[in-house]
Amino acid sequence: MVDVTHPLRSAAAPAAPAAKTGLNRLMRRRSSVAFLMCLPLIVIITSLVIYPAGYSMFLSTLNKAQTKFVGLDNFRFLLKRDVFLMVVWQSAIFAITAVLFKALIGLVTAHLVNNLPAKGQRKWRGMLLVPWVIPLALSTLSWWWLFDPTHSAFNYVIEAFGGEPIAWLGNPYWARFSVILVNVWYGAPFFLIMYLAALKSVPEQLYEAAKIDGANAWQQFIHVTLPMMRNIIAITVLFSLIVTFANFDIVQIMTAGGPRNMTHVFATYAFLLGIRSGDIPLGASVSLFMFPILAISAVFILRGVRKRGREIG
Numbered sequence: 001m002v003d004v005t006h007p008l009r010s011a012a013a014p015a016a017p018a019a020k021t022g023l024n025r026l027m028r029r030r031s032s033v034a035f036l037m038c039l040p041l042i043v044i045i046t047s048l049v050i051y052p053a054g055y056s057m058f059l060s061t062l063n064k065a066q067t068k069f070v071g072l073d074n075f076r077f078l079l080k081r082d083v084f085l086m087v088v089w090q091s092a093i094f095a096i097t098a099v100l101f102k103a104l105i106g107l108v109t110a111h112l113v114n115n116l117p118a119k120g121q122r123k124w125r126g127m128l129l130v131p132w133v134i135p136l137a138l139s140t141l142s143w144w145w146l147f148d149p150t151h152s153a154f155n156y157v158i159e160a161f162g163g164e165p166i167a168w169l170g171n172p173y174w175a176r177f178s179v180i181l182v183n184v185w186y187g188a189p190f191f192l193i194m195y196l197a198a199l200k201s202v203p204e205q206l207y208e209a210a211k212i213d214g215a216n217a218w219q220q221f222i223h224v225t226l227p228m229m230r231n232i233i234a235i236t237v238l239f240s241l242i243v244t245f246a247n248f249d250i251v252q253i254m255t256a257g258g259p260r261n262m263t264h265v266f267a268t269y270a271f272l273l274g275i276r277s278g279d280i281p282l283g284a285s286v287s288l289f290m291f292p293i294l295a296i297s298a299v300f301i302l303r304g305v306r307k308r309g310r311e312i313g
Contacts, residue, residue: 059284066281074285083261084269088289091265093176094251095244098183103237105184106191111221113192114199125196132189140253143182144169147254172262175255179263182250187243191236198232199225238301245290266290 063070078084113124131139146153147168155165168174202225210220226233248267251257257264257272264272266286274283 056284056288059281060288062281064279064281070281074282075289078282078285078289083264084286086261087264087266087269087286090176090263091245091290092293094180094183094247094265095241098180098187098244099237099240101180101184102187102191102240103233105188106195106236107233109188109192110195110199113196125193128192129189131185132187132193136186136249137253139186140182140250143178143185144254147178169255170259172259175259175263179251179254182254183244183247186250187240190240194232194236195229198229202228234301238298241297242294245294 059066060074061069061071063073109128113121113128116124145151149155149165149167149170152165152168154168159165166174168178206224206228207220210224215223245265246267247265248271251263251265251268252271255263257268261269266289270283270286272283273286274280277283
């Protein structure tokens with residue numbers, strides 16, 4: 001028997017590869033356009049981030065005179081120093097405590113602002129964003145004046161009520177409290193604006209359905225608001241953790257790492273060793289210690305974000 005459909009199949013067969021070829025060309029063309037549009041940003045990132053990071057890795061393998069390759073000797077030297085181990089501990093306390101308080105204050109403030117009338121929200125958003133808008137160095141100088149032992153406005157109020165003045169920046173523990181307080185004051189508005197945007201994106205139908213089921217305000221927050229905001233919370237915490245770990249301005253202006261190196265963080269200690277002491281390779285080694293800590297944090301946080309995205313999808 002003659003297969004009459006054979007010519008039809010043979011004639012139609014080349015159509016599929018032709019269609020795929022055209023689609024592949026189109027996709028390649030779109031990707032090429034996208035790459036060209038992103039090229040300026042890639043060049044900037046490469047010039048300002050990747051190249052300095054690679055050069056820092058190279059410097060960390062040299063001796064103080066930068067004339068001899070020493071491998072990991074700088075890192076071994078740092079791990080044997082009690083001061084550096086204290087810096088690691090202080091950086092962790094500084095970053096984790098500040099981020100937790102910023103996240104908590106931002107979440108509470110975002111809910112309060114979100115429940116205001118629409119007209120009132122604009123005013124409060126503008127006022128609450130002021131700490132984040134002011135240049136950090138300028139606002140930190142203002143805080144330093146408030147904590148200054150001679151002209152401290154806080155001590156003036158304390159003495160007015162019969163209390164004893166506090167050595168805010170002279171006592172190690174109060175100095176830690178002071179730098180964390182300023183970091184929270186500066187960073188909490190960023191959490192506020194991010195969480196407020198997330199709250200605006202939660203569908204009202206979910207709250208209405210929860211009310212019909214008899215859920216109170218706390219149950220709505222736990223079972224509706226938080227699940228819808230988890231990804232935003234995680235990404236905001238990750239971004240703030242990176243910025244806080246690398247914070248330099250607040251500690252350098254207020255305490256310069258003192259008293260007795262008790263408020264140093266990675267950035268200020270790297271500046272002390274690399275710039276003030278002239279040991280640039282050792283300072284580069286200190287700055288590179290942040291990378292594995294932040295990389296591990298990013299992996300765990302982004303894995304949770306990806307997992308929740310798959311569940312939602």
